[in-house]
Every structure is written in C-alpha cells, then in structure tokens.
Amino acid sequence: MTSSCFDSxxxxxxxxxxxxxxxxxxxxxxxxxSKCKPEETVIVSGIGCSSKMPHFVxxxxxxxLHGRSLPVASAIKLANNSLRVIAVSGDxxxxxxxxxxxxxxxxxxxxxxxxxTDNQVYGLTTGQTSPTSPKGFKTKSTPFGVIEIPVNPxxxxxxxxxxxxxxxxxxxxxxxxxxxxxxxxxKGFSLIDVLQPxxxxxxxxxxxxxxxxCYKLEGxxxxxxxxxxxxxxxxxxxxxxxxIGLFYTEERPTYEDEIPHIQKKPLVKHGIxxxxxxxxxxxxx
Amino acid sequence: MKxxxxxxxxxxxxxxTIKIGGExxxxxxxxxxxIARCLKDAGMHVFSENxxxxxxxxxxxxxxxRGSTQKIHSLCGxxxxxxxxxxxxxxxxxxxxxxxxxxxxxxxxxxxxxxFAQDEKRKDVNYVPVPLLEFAQKEGNPIFTNSVAVGAALAxxxxxxxxxxxxxxxxxxxxxxxxxxxxxxxxxxxxxFISKNFxxxxxxxxxxxKLPSTILLNGNDAICLGALRAxxxxxxxxxxxxxxxxxxxxxxxxxxxxxxxxxxxxxxCAVNMLCGAAFAGARCITATSGGGFxxxxxxxxxxxxxxxxxVIVEVQRAGPSTGLPTYTDQSDLQFALHISHGEFPRLMFxxxxxxxxxxxxxxxxNWAEKLQMPAIVLSDKYLGEHLCTTPRFDMKKAKVQxxxxxxxxxxxxxxNFKRYSLTKSGISEQCFPGQQNGxxxxxxxxxxxxxxxxxxxxxxxxxxxKRAKKLEAMDREIIKPKIYGKKDAEFLIAAWGSTKGPVLExxxxxxxxxxxxxxxxxxxxxxxxxxTVLEELKKSKMHLICEGNSQGQMRALIMEKTGFxxxxxxxRYDGRPFEADEIAREIRRLHK
Numbered sequence: 001m002t003s004s005c006f007d008s009x010x011x012x013x014x015x016x017x018x019x020x021x022x023x024x025x026x027x028x029x030x031x032x033x034s035k036c037k038p039e040e041t042v043i044v045s046g047i048g049c050s051s052k053m054p055h056f057v058x059x060x061x062x063x064x065l066h067g068r069s070l071p072v073a074s075a076i077k078l079a080n081n082s083l084r085v086i087a088v089s090g091d092x093x094x095x096x097x098x099x100x101x102x103x104x105x106x107x108x109x110x111x112x113x114x115x116x117t118d119n120q121v122y123g124l125t126t127g128q129t130s131p132t133s134p135k136g137f138k139t140k141s142t143p144f145g146v147i148e149i150p151v152n153p154x155x156x157x158x159x160x161x162x163x164x165x166x167x168x169x170x171x172x173x174x175x176x177x178x179x180x181x182x183x184x185x186x187k188g189f190s191l192i193d194v195l196q197p198x199x200x201x202x203x204x205x206x207x208x209x210x211x212x213x214c215y216k217l218e219g220x221x222x223x224x225x226x227x228x229x230x231x232x233x234x235x236x237x238x239x240x241x242x243x244i245g246l247f248y249t250e251e252r253p254t255y256e257d258e259i260p261h262i263q264k265k266p267l268v269k270h271g272i273x274x275x276x277x278x279x280x281x282x283x284x285x
Numbered sequence: 286m287k288x289x290x291x292x293x294x295x296x297x298x299x300x301x302t303i304k305i306g307g308e309x310x311x312x313x314x315x316x317x318x319x320i321a322r323c324l325k326d327a328g329m330h331v332f333s334e335n336x337x338x339x340x341x342x343x344x345x346x347x348x349x350x351r352g353s354t355q356k357i358h359s360l361c362g363x364x365x366x367x368x369x370x371x372x373x374x375x376x377x378x379x380x381x382x383x384x385x386x387x388x389x390x391x392x393x394x395x396x397x398x399x400x401f402a403q404d405e406k407r408k409d410v411n412y413v414p415v416p417l418l419e420f421a422q423k424e425g426n427p428i429f430t431n432s433v434a435v436g437a438a439l440a441x442x443x444x445x446x447x448x449x450x451x452x453x454x455x456x457x458x459x460x461x462x463x464x465x466x467x468x469x470x471x472x473x474x475x476x477x478f479i480s481k482n483f484x485x486x487x488x489x490x491x492x493x494x495k496l497p498s499t500i501l502l503n504g505n506d507a508i509c510l511g512a513l514r515a516x517x518x519x520x521x522x523x524x525x526x527x528x529x530x531x532x533x534x535x536x537x538x539x540x541x542x543x544x545x546x547x548x549x550x551x552x553x554c555a556v557n558m559l560c561g562a563a564f565a566g567a568r569c570i571t572a573t574s575g576g577g578f579x580x581x582x583x584x585x586x587x588x589x590x591x592x593x594x595x596v597i598v599e600v601q602r603a604g605p606s607t608g609l610p611t612y613t614d615q616s617d618l619q620f621a622l623h624i625s626h627g628e629f630p631r632l633m634f635x636x637x638x639x640x641x642x643x644x645x646x647x648x649x650x651n652w653a654e655k656l657q658m659p660a661i662v663l664s665d666k667y668l669g670e671h672l673c674t675t676p677r678f679d680m681k682k683a684k685v686q687x688x689x690x691x692x693x694x695x696x697x698x699x700x701n702f703k704r705y706s707l708t709k710s711g712i713s714e715q716c717f718p719g720q721q722n723g724x725x726x727x728x729x730x731x732x733x734x735x736x737x738x739x740x741x742x743x744x745x746x747x748x749x750x751k752r753a754k755k756l757e758a759m760d761r762e763i764i765k766p767k768i769y770g771k772k773d774a775e776f777l778i779a780a781w782g783s784t785k786g787p788v789l790e791x792x793x794x795x796x797x798x799x800x801x802x803x804x805x806x807x808x809x810x811x812x813x814x815x816x817t818v819l820e821e822l823k824k825s826k827m828h829l830i831c832e833g834n835s836q837g838q839m840r841a842l843i844m845e846k847t848g849f850x851x852x853x854x855x856x857r858y859d860g861r862p863f864e865a866d867e868i869a870r871e872i873r874r875l876h877k
Binding site for chain 2: 010038039040041042044047052054055058059060061062063064065068071072073074075076078079080082083100101104259260261262267268270272273274275277278280281284285
C-alpha cells in the first residue's frame, strides 16, 4: 500500500507482529477507497492498544476514555452530521466496559462505523481475560481458566439492531479493507469485529489458528439480508468453522435522519448569537 | 373592594402564606401553581415551595405559597390559609397556623362528613368545610376538585373571580374550550359557596395592579432559559430527581429551538456525549443530581484534559447514595469542586436564586467556551423547584460571547496548527472537524502541543501549567461575592447557593428589631475570589455561616482559601431548606 493523505507523522509502536498493524493498513485503505476527506473524517477511540490507532491516521480524532468511544462518536455525529465518523476500540473496551453503550448505539442506528479489534485478551494491561476469551482460557486474572462463555459479537449485533454486521481477520488485509469500505458505504451503524492475533498474550487465537479455521461467507451462498441465516452463521465457531465476511445488513433510517432540523444544516452551523426566548418569557408573565 | 363592606373581615394581609396538602397525585401541585399565579395576577410578589416524598401516588405532599406586597425571597411566617385535600393535612399542619387562619377542607369524604377530634383542632382558627368533590362531580369529573379549591381560596382572599377565570383559561387552554369552561364552572362553584356561606373566615389581600414585567418561574426552568439564550444546542441527560425537569423542558422545546436533546442510557453516556458535542463545536449541557454526577466523574476529568467546554448542572439532593431523592441539600460543594482524579481547572457556580440561575447560565456557557474547560453549576432541589416572581430577564444583560474558536478562513490558510499550543494565557485556539488543515487528536492522555500523547516530564509540567493558568483569564467582576444589607454592619452572615433567600428574609426580620447585618453571598467557587471574601470578613466583628450540610463545607473552603475561620456555623441537613426564622433566631442569640 502506498502513501496517502491519511499518513500521520507518527509511527505506530505495537508489538512486532501485532494484528493492529494490518488493521491500520486496512482502515487507511478503506478510507482511500471510500474517497473520504481527512478534514471531514473523525476517528474516535477508547483506551487500549488498538485505541492508539487515531494517532497514526491523519484525520480529526478523539482518543476518549476506556469504553466510551461510542457516546463521544455519537455526539460528534449528532452535532455535525456532515462528518464521517468512525470508532475504533478493542474487545475489552467495546464488549466489556462499553457494552451498554454499544447495544444502545446499535439500536439507535447512528451512521457510525465501529471497528472492534478483537484479540480476546486485555493487552495494554498485560494480558487478562476479555469478554471474548474462550471458556477455559487461562490468563493472569483467570489462572484456573475462564468459567463463563464468551460474548458473541455477531449475534449481539444482529439482535441489537445493527444494520451492518461483519467479521474480518487481521491476517487478510484486502478482505478486511473491503468489509470496512462496505461499512463506510453503508448508511447506518456498522459493527466490524476483527479477529486480531495478540502475539504477546494470546497463544490460542494465532495467525495460524485463524488461517486454518476461517472461511469466507462470500461464495457460500449466504444471503446477508436473511436475518435468521445470519444468526445461524453467528453461532458457528471452531475447527474450520469460523465465518468471516458480511453476516447481516439491512436498510433502516439512521437516528440523525429522523431529526428534522439537522437535515439542511448540521447543528454546529446553526447561529446562536441572539436566540429569541421572548415567547417563553411571555408565558411566564 | 368587597371585603371592606364586611365588618367581620380580617384586616388586609400585606403578606400571606397559603399551604395546600394532600396525597401525591391528588392535585396539590396544580392548586399550588394556580394560587401562585393568581396571587401574582393580584399584584403580589410570590414565592412558592413544595415538599413531597419520592412517590407517584400516596404519601403526603404540600405546596406553600407566599404572597407579599414587598419583594420576597423565601417563605416566612405562619400559614394563613390551609387547603386540605385530605383530613391528615389539617391535623399535621395545625401548629403552623396563624391565629385567625382559615382551613379549607373536604366536607364530605367518600360520602361521610369529615369531623375533627378535639386534639386535632385549633380553637383560634376558622374551619371551612367545602364539598369539593361534590362540586367537581357536578362538572363530570373528580379531577375538577382542584379548580373548586382554587375558587374557594380566592373567595376567602376576597379576590375578584376574574383572576380565577383568567388562570383557568391560561392553565387549560391547550386542552380545549370545553375543559376550560368546566374548570371555570368548578372554580365558580367553590368561589360562590364561600361567598355565600363564610364571611367570618375571610382573609382579604390588597388587590393591586399586576406587577409590570415580572415572571414567575423556578430555578430549573431559569437554567433552561439561560442555556437556550446562551446558544446551547445539545443536551444529553439521564433522568434523575430533582434535575429531570431540565430534560423535560429542553426536550419540549427541541424542535422550536432546533436543539438535539438525547435521553441517554446513563449519565456516563450523557457526559461523554457532551465531550463529543463540544469537540464538534456545539454548546452543550447536561443536568443531573448527586448519583448521576458521581458517575460522570471520569469524563469531567477528560473534559479538563482535552480542554473541552462542557456544562454540567448538578441539582443537589440529600445524599449519600440514593438518600432523600426529593429533598434538598448543599452537601456536594467539596465533591463537585474536586470531582475526578488528577488536577485540572474547572468553573463552578452556585446560583442563589432564580435570577442568578438564568444570568449565571449565560456566563457559564460563555466562559466555559472562552476558557475551554468543564463547568459545573451547583443548584439544589429547593432552588430547582421553588417558584419566585422575578423581573423579566433582560436580553441586553444576557449575550453570547464567543471565544477561542478558529474561523474557517483562518484555517484554510493554517500551517502546522497546534491545537494545544503553549500560549501566555494558557488558552489555545480550538478548531473543529470539517475545518481544513486542523486535523489533530484530542486526547484523554497527556499530550504535546499537537495533541499527540506525550509522557515526557517537561512537556507534562508545561501542559499542567497551561491548563491551570486559564482560570486567571476569568472576569474578576463576575466572580465577586455579593453583599446585601448594611455594608458596615458588625455582624456578617455568609452563605452560598440557595441559602441566599432565607438569609435575605432573616435580614428583613432582624432589621425590624433594629439588628443590622451584612450578608455575603458566594456564588462563584471556582475561581474563588479569596481577596474580596477575606476583605469582607475582616471588616466585620462577628460572623455566622449558614449552609445546608453537616460539615460546614463552605466554611472549610473559606478557611482553605483565605485562612479565615468562621467560628459560628448554622448547619442544616434534614433535607429541608433553611427558614428565615431559624437564621434570625441564631443571629439574635449570637448578637446578645
């Protein structure tokens, strides 16, 4: 991939071999493909290894708090719906501490593209279990193995009202980039869960493991408009049974499209210099 | 005036208090509001406060309305008229009654006439049984009981029925002509019943011309009006008593004023949304109470670090924890002043009355933007929900002032824009997504001038100093404490926030007895005007601080900022606002 208007002067510092490098490439490629303008694009992240991503893409960006990327991103979209808003965070951020916001953002269907870099582990805090760790997974915080079952991001997205639910793999940049571009082209909330090897703290979800076990939904005859089929696919996991690609998509008006007074002009462009409240005061006289 | 013909009528009441009591959901609030508006229409200054438990039905609710020919700031004095929507009200509040007071009660409760036992009654007041429900049912619905009561009350006041009629038209016009007419008929029934049957129980008030350019509203509404006037475009809020009416008000006016109002999934979302909205360039507010405010702590720190202007209105209620959801308190002062970890500057304003709620919001929204920092407006249930007549807000004194925003033209030619440049004032220009050449990261992490994460010691120190310095740019006139009463009095009363009203009333009581006092009201606590506060304290010989908490939090703050320790403190933390009487009593005691 060549240099572009999205190049930042800063070089990423993730562990050598980290899946985030390829996710960053795929994101920049998708931005180019989708003809986004750097000054009209905002990337919002939370806190975690992948949430450092906005520093390495030249756009407007907000590196917010752990778990809070979606409230920040949603408000940016509501305040200025002419912007392209992308959120990026990890599985701990999105499916753990930020889970409540995720469910509500999906049902609201803001036109936001949410990329979750899903490595099944908390990397930045040196390797504890995450909401997507498989049952039995041994980490510093679960030395005897995780007892509960993992969150199923695709099933959750379909159930919660996301209008674009896809899973990509950091080891297949081209495929991932097309999924992100698809999300950017889609009007509504897109969740793109990315299987991301953590070479330092996850010995199970490795490049080899995913390369061996992932298969692409494209070419299987899967119809992403079929909600029941999408849900059935979301239940697949394990040996040769990890689907990647677009699980589900539907058309539904976005939240911001249903606010009449921001259709002609984004909220931030409304004048505020002399708001007339005299009618309200008259009622109180 | 009718009353003058009546030999038995009590002399004119220049100052009157009417209390209405009953179960939650029985119409206490509606009658209270109607009577407050009627007194206002009769040319009086009005103050009205409510007391209710956290229930939708049942329990015991009251509204107390005071009307006066003089400007008033809180309730003061005994009850002249008690309107009882149940028997319990008459019994519970009998000791609050003034001699010669009138007690209106439902004469016929569920088909049985209501009687009082000897110890449930006062001998020196007039009991006025009115078949409220019966008259209401004549209009076809028990709901009209409220209007019957309003009519009866106005007749006892010897006010013209026109006032009641106008009020019914105003209150019910949205519900259609038929409902208006039925309410007028119900009020008329109550009015005529009293006129015919009770000449002894009359409490006539001087009927004057309606006060010019005077509005009647509560603190929460004034905060909303201030926010609207100041160009607030974005509201994100999660309901919590007693702040929810801010959400209701703004949501009701969302379309008219072209706002975005979002009822969020929680307060964490609400305050994080504000950070996003501010980053995009919209003026924004949220409102909450202690519990929700606690949840907002982390993101308020982010607004401090990322230098985003967000405004949080905290309408205090009695804590800790769920506490007393519908009762007032002033115990979050130190919490709000220190909310969130780490050190960062914030604006903090504690309005003293309805008027300060309005003008203060305009100042707060202007200065939060100019100084690019979070701002907290600390109100409370008492101020948020009491109604007070106030001079109509003057738009000339409430103007939007913008600051620190880069223009589109400027950005079109910008090179190497540094969002967090280290300037002399600490204030650096903010640009917004959509503007050319301004791409940067705004971050919850410590950062360098471009916004890039930076943990290097020297830059960290420089950034800490940059942010702290911004407070120095605040207008020193705005933050000055206000002085009321006799400027050179030996006795100084200090108070903050909503305790202002009861202190002003206490001053009036004392002045009548020849005790002059000086009152220093502190509204701005960050930045804090240490110099003026100390000067004023030093000018007086005796001091008393009144605040609605158990620890004397403002006393501690004054001590911290000025080294001056106010020895005497009157502290109240039973969930109720101060009464002018108790403040006056304490001052008399100290004054001896």
